[in-house]
Amino acid sequence: QVQLVESGGGLVQAGGSLRLSCAASGLTFNRYVVGWFRQALGKEREFVALISGSGSYFDYADSVKGRFTISRENAKSTVYLHLNSLRPEDTAVYYCAADATYRGVSTEDWGSWGQGTQVTVSS
Numbered sequence: 001q002v003q004l005v006e007s008g009g010g011l012v013q014a015g016g017s018l019r020l021s022c023a024a025s026g027l028t029f030n031r032y033v034v035g036w037f038r039q040a041l042g043k044e045r046e047f048v049a050l051i052s053g054s055g056s057y058f059d060y061a062d063s064v065k066g067r068f069t070i071s072r073e074n075a076k077s078t079v080y081l082h083l084n085s086l087r088p089e090d091t092a093v094y095y096c097a098a099d100a101t102y103r104g105v106s107t108e109d110w111g112s113w114g115q116g117t118q119v120t121v122s123s
Contacts, residue, residue, distance in 0.1 A: 002026045002112040004096050009117030012086055020081040020117060022096030027112075029077040030054065033102045035110060036070065036081045038092035038119075045095065047105035049081060059105075064090075086121045093118050 008020040022034060035050035049070040051058045058070050069082040079096060094117050097110035 004114035006096050006114045006117040009119045011120045014123050016086050018083045022079045024077045030074040032098045034079040035097045037095045040092040045107050088121045088123045091121050
């Protein structure tokens with residue numbers, strides 16, 4: 001059974017940085033695409049970033065390009081999301097998701113999800 005556990009969220013001032021972690025178990029980690037999504041209060045969950053199993057391919061939502069960086073350490077079965085130049089509009093619960101097959105960036109394209117970690121950016 002695939003398990004994903006996010007950590008690293010918190011309260012930060014605008015312009016600050018955080019590093020989120022997603023630790024995985026129950027899967028052959030380097031065969032899974034891993035993505036980050038976020039959901040702000042009252043809004044739908046949206047795609048943020050993804051990284052291929054090998055780490056050689058990644059993609060970002062336009063809203064975070066140049067500010068967020070996704071990376072992975074397959075030896076530790078962990079994916080990271082580095083959040084820089086944070087803005088109040090980045091406030092959301094951040095979720096990691098994984099799937100053995102990349103089908104797209106809609107939430108229904110991903111089979112396994114973590115419980116989420118809260119990121120709050122104050123102005």
